[in-house]
Every structure is written in C-alpha cells, then in structure tokens.
Amino acid sequence: MSPLCLMKIVWRQRALVSSFEPGLAARRGLLVYCGKRAATLGALFGEDIMHSSRRDFFKTTGLCAAALAAPAAADRDETAKHPEIAWSRKVPVRYETDVAVVGGGIAGVCAALAAAKSGARVMLVERFAVCGGNATIGGVGAFCGETSGQGEAFDAIVADLETWNAIAPYQPYEEKEARVFDHEILAIVLQEILLRRKVKLLLHTGFVDALEKRGRISECVVCGPSGPEALRAKQFIDCTGEAMLVRMAGFDTVKGRPEDGYQLPMSLMYFVRHVAEEDARPQLPEGWLNPVRTKDELPMSSIWPNGPRANALKLKVPMFDATDTESLTDAEIQARRRMMEVLDYYQRVEKRPWLLDHCSPRIGIREGCRMVGDYVLQLDDLRAARTFDDAIARGVFYLDGHKPDDEKRTYIIPEEQRWVPPYQIPFRSLLPRGARNLLGAGRCFSADQLALSSARVMTTCSMMGQAAGIAAAMAVEAGCDPRDLEYTAIRKTVVDRGARLDV
C-alpha cells in the first residue's frame, strides 16, 4: 500500500444538486417552464413526427418534451429553484501519477498510450467495464475517415485488430468512408494494449469532481466500488466526451447549436441475429407500446451486416441532453422502447427472420458539452482548410451534422454543402481557457457544432488524444503548463509518431 493511502484530502463540494454546472438552468427551470416549452416543441415537430409513442412517453415519464431537450437561450436565465446543501468529506489520496486521463474512449485511450510512450506514469479512469466509449459500449463498429497516418497510437490499435482478424482491410478514405471492426474484440484489444504500456486502469470508476485553485487542478475525486478517493496528478486530460472534468473544475463549456442549445442527436445501436423461418416471430407483445406499421413511420434507421447471419441497426433518438442526468435517463428509456417499436415493423410487417440479439449497454452520444478553448475551431476554418502553426491533428470527414430536432434522416445543412477539404486542428483547441494543467481531447474539444460534426469521428478523435498525451508528458518532463510548451516541439513529436498533418 502506498504511503499516499494514508493521506487525506478534504473535498468540499460547493453545492450539490448540479448547481455547479454551467448551463444548469436547463434543469433548474424545468418544472417551471415545462408547459411553455412543450407547446413550442409540438409546433416544432408537427403532429406527423411527434406521433403517439413519443407523446405517451412524455406523459408516462411525467416529463414534457421540453424537459428532455437542451435549454433555449432564454431559459438559461431561470434562477435556481433547488435547495442546496454544503457537502464536505475527507477522502484518501489513493493514487498519484504524472498524467491522469479521465474517460477511456478512443481519445482517452490514445492520450494514455501516447503519454505512456513518452515515459510518463499514466492512469486512465473509465466509468464502464471496458474502454472504447462509443466504439465499444456504444456499439459503433466502424472507423470513419482516413485510417492511415493517424499516428502510432491509432496504428497500434489497428495493428492489433488486424492480428485478431477483427477489422476490414485498409482502403483510403477517398475510396471508402468507413472501416468496420468488431467492437467486442476492440474492448479486449484496448485493455491489452494499455496494460502493455503500463497504463494503470481504473475501471468501474467515475470521475466526480476536481479540486482546482487558480487554474491548477491538484486532485480529482473518483468513485469506484471502493467509494470516493482522490487521484493526484501533475497533468489531467479530459476525454469524457461531455467535458465533465472541464465543467467540474469550473472552466467554460458550451453545448448544442447557438440558437437553442439542441445537441447533435443520440442514436442507439442494437443487433439482431438471423434465425430459421420456423423460429422467427415478433417479439413485442400485442398491445404494448406503439409499433411502427408502415415504412413512412420509420425513424432514421440504418441497417448493415454484422458478420454472418447478423445485422447491426442504428436508431436516431433526438431531443435529449447527454449532459443532463434525467434527460439521458429518459433517452435510454425512449430508445429501448423505440427499438422494439421499429423491430416489430421489421419482424411483423416485413417478415424478416430476425431476433434481437443484444442492445448496446449505453446509447451512442454524438455531442455533450464542448470545452471553450484558447481557440474555437470554426466551420469556416474547415471550409478554408486553414493551416495553423500549432496544428496537431487533421480531419478529412464530411460534415456529419444530423439535424438535432427530428427523428428522420435529416441534416443541418444540405447534402451539397457537407463536403470539406482536409483540415487542421490546432493545439490551442485542446487547451481549456483559463486552465493550467488540463487538456481536453476527443468530441469535447473546442469547436463549433458543425466543425465537431466532422471532427468527432474516431480517427480524428484519436489524433487529438495522441497529441494531448504527448503534450501532457512533455509538460510533466519540463515542469511547466502545456500552454507554455513550444508548440513546434509538440507538433514535431506528433509528426515523428506518424501523424499526417498535410492539407
């Protein structure tokens, strides 16, 4: 047992009940403005889309649609209605490391791998049983964008997937936009590669809070099966997707589109297996939910092969907020109901010989909160293929901005405007404004919503993660803040490790 275990920090919560969350008015004012916003939403959807199952859902959960959605700008001014408590307790500083990565999605894994390769002691905190985030627990089994030239961290993952015969052969992005892999095998590949590099993993461990003073984080509080404990590190990297560490440390974040805060919609991944005709049957009991009866009623529902005699399906679940506890809960409930309503259509109406095999344990999240960094990457930067002296990553994927407020296959901008040329991401977009020993990478990096709609693909998130890991390790070695590093040195290491930044 490390002597650190004997030390304790006093962790004072400024206030419970989410009052420390920027944009918290979204939840605070809900009960007050429910009625008003519900009417707005009805008008927005129109009766044809907001069919009875959605209405029933809102009724039975006791929430109106507005309560599920991100806040409109005006609603953000609602004052707090919740009582507050002050909360203080001593927790052991059980862990100490050079670099702490919070969130084990593709960005967090690549950040941890890169920092460890640079010789730093690294810990990775992940709240689920496996690493991979959307790529494993979200069931998203395809790398979009260019899968070569992303850097050695991503290359190492792909090489292991190839060894396991669990990824499609390479094709350049220009020929194929996505490279499929086996997401169950990815979970094993990620844990093994992290352990080979001596990254200390804390699974089933949620990040809870950060102790911050004058821009510097000393510890973060995590909670796993052992209860709340502190993790002390020299550098922290937020790869939670929801910018949870950035938010809890009190730095700025934004979410959704500027006019009303609606985020890119979530989608549920689920999987069916093909059975013999005599075993095929509808699984939704008669009289349950509101099954889809015609093709026109289907929400956006993609289907593709998932190995022999199996399919993967993706279901759009719009109008929920991934950064709000109640809203995410409601999204999961709605998603599973909708999955059965849609599956019933395929089983009963189209007579497909499918049975539900499994459903991803967590709904797929495209957008949570985005940190506000020293630089906010804008759509215009992508369109202009703007170059940056501190470029550390490159994106190539088109603007995949699903429309946030309907469940059909619709996009924020017209088809002909979705292409972008290869573009660069600057290091400053990984530096939360005002923070000193904190970086952020992956889908919570600093960008506007449409820039995110491209850069959120896993290849690009991996590049950001790798760069953050490199910079954090360099800062540890130099004993300075990442912001004070020579950006050209970070960029050089990124390139030396095989990342292509040319545009």
Ligand SMILES: Cc1cc2nc3c(=O)[nH]c(=O)nc-3n(C[C@H](O)[C@H](O)[C@H](O)COP(=O)(O)OP(=O)(O)OC[C@H]3O[C@@H](n4cnc5c(N)ncnc54)[C@H](O)[C@@H]3O)c2cc1C
């Ligand atoms: C339905 C859907 C389909 C998609 N399709 C594709 C595709 O085909 N190809 C592609 O390349 N991209 C696709 N994307 C986008 C891509 O999957 C994600 O943007 C990408 O995986 C984000 O990686 P990340 O590491 O930034 O975040 P995430 O994958 O979300 O990982 C964040 C991790 O942080 C953990 N975490 C969060 N909060 C805490 C906490 N408090 N404590 C501890 N751990 C925490 C989470 O559990 C998670 O493991 C899709 C996304 C969705 C939702």
